Amino acid sequence: MSIVLATTRPDELAAFSKALADKTGQDVDVASSGAAALEWVSAKSPALVVIDENLPDHKPLDLVREILMVSAMTLTAVITTMSEEDFHEAAEGYGVLMPLPANPAAQDGTELANRLSGV
Template structure:
């Protein structure tokens, strides 16, 4: 099962990503921009895509919109510094499973792993 992680902070997010590697047959694929993310979605039809805020070519929610245009079955989670209300308002209708705090750590990764397990 492929999990695409779109971020330029892979080393900083190691502790967050570690629990996701424990999902059955999980293969994390790290990409650093939205264009590569979209290519992976087209080529591999990943089960999950995690989108960070700091990509050079896309803001997170517009990238999720493009992912949905390619494959609406892809589950997404997004790093966001927005308030819960703002995130809900801006992401409504996109099917984003969860917002993730920008400074996510191992506990956040465990929570996301548990959420992803429910959608497997």
């Protein structure tokens, strides 16, 4: 199992990704664009891709759709500023594991790992 964090701000998300890595026992690899994340998905079929909403080349839910087309078994989570209700409405049917706050912290990484282990 592997995990990819698609973000341009890995330093800001370090506590989140460390907690996710520690709880899952997996390395969290960083992709700095949606295109790079898609390359990871097609080459390695990671168990999870965490998508930051500020990627330079993809909107998060567009990237979720593309990931599903490449690897239907790869789960996703999205870092978003949308309200949980709005996000649920927009992401319905995409199988997104969970929305994450705009600046996810260590406890969000732990929560995501718990949800991932429950799948």
